[in-house]
Amino acid sequence: MYPLLDENYWLSRYQQNEIGWDAGEATLPLKQYLDQLLDYRVEILIPGGGNAHEAAYAFDKGFENVHVLDIAKAPILQFRERHPEFPKAHLHHQNFFDHHGEYDLILEQTFFCALAPNLRNDYVNKMAQLLKPQGKLVGVLFDVDFGKEGPPFGGNKDLYEAVLSEGLELLMLEPCYNSIAARAGREFFFMAQRKDVT
Numbered sequence: 001m002y003p004l005l006d007e008n009y010w011l012s013r014y015q016q017n018e019i020g021w022d023a024g025e026a027t028l029p030l031k032q033y034l035d036q037l038l039d040y041r042v043e044i045l046i047p048g049g050g051n052a053h054e055a056a057y058a059f060d061k062g063f064e065n066v067h068v069l070d071i072a073k074a075p076i077l078q079f080r081e082r083h084p085e086f087p088k089a090h091l092h093h094q095n096f097f098d099h100h101g102e103y104d105l106i107l108e109q110t111f112f113c114a115l116a117p118n119l120r121n122d123y124v125n126k127m128a129q130l131l132k133p134q135g136k137l138v139g140v141l142f143d144v145d146f147g148k149e150g151p152p153f154g155g156n157k158d159l160y161e162a163v164l165s166e167g168l169e170l171l172m173l174e175p176c177y178n179s180i181a182a183r184a185g186r187e188f189f190f191m192a193q194r195k196d197v198t
């Protein structure tokens, strides 16, 4: 059995600086995705954002509506200190599943793998709820079976395709060609869209 992955668990990971997932800067796949967007007014959410380097990158580029959400307060407070110019109302100390909002774009990076596997369908359904019509969930997913009680919890192409397609329209899921070195050959880049309501 894996540990109870509640707020205390994640807070203590930050307090003990056990944050091996943190790339220290915005990662190339997400940077390059953001770089080709033309509309800087899109509403962006980064759930399980942690130190949220991608949020800082997007904000510094000129994206006006970037939101960061995390169940652990420490990284949110530290982000606030590092980026006093970032709108405080866009920093959410909250459980993802309790969040309400409407976004054009939600960025995924090492959040899916942090959730207990029994929450995967809930994750997809919540993403669908949070996306505006034609809104997209975009990011990276590990192509790794970590083979441990987790987190991180890994997966493979078939699994991700099945889970994401349950609640979203999967646009693409391919081996990621621009991963950071530590993840090269070990992750997928994917895009999924809110299903059209008929």
Ligand SMILES: C[S@@+](CC[C@H](N)C(=O)[O-])C[C@H]1O[C@@H](n2cnc3c(N)ncnc32)[C@H](O)[C@@H]1O
Pocket (backbone or CB within 6 Å): 005, 010, 011, 021, 022, 023, 047, 048, 049, 050, 051, 052, 069, 070, 071, 072, 075, 094, 095, 096, 097, 109, 110, 111, 114, 115
């Ligand atoms: C593996 S870390 C990834 C952090 C960040 N995305 C990164 O790439 O550096 C997972 C993050 O998800 C947060 N988290 C876990 N469960 C959550 C939940 N139910 N709601 C919101 N955040 C959660 C943790 O506190 C942690 O910051």
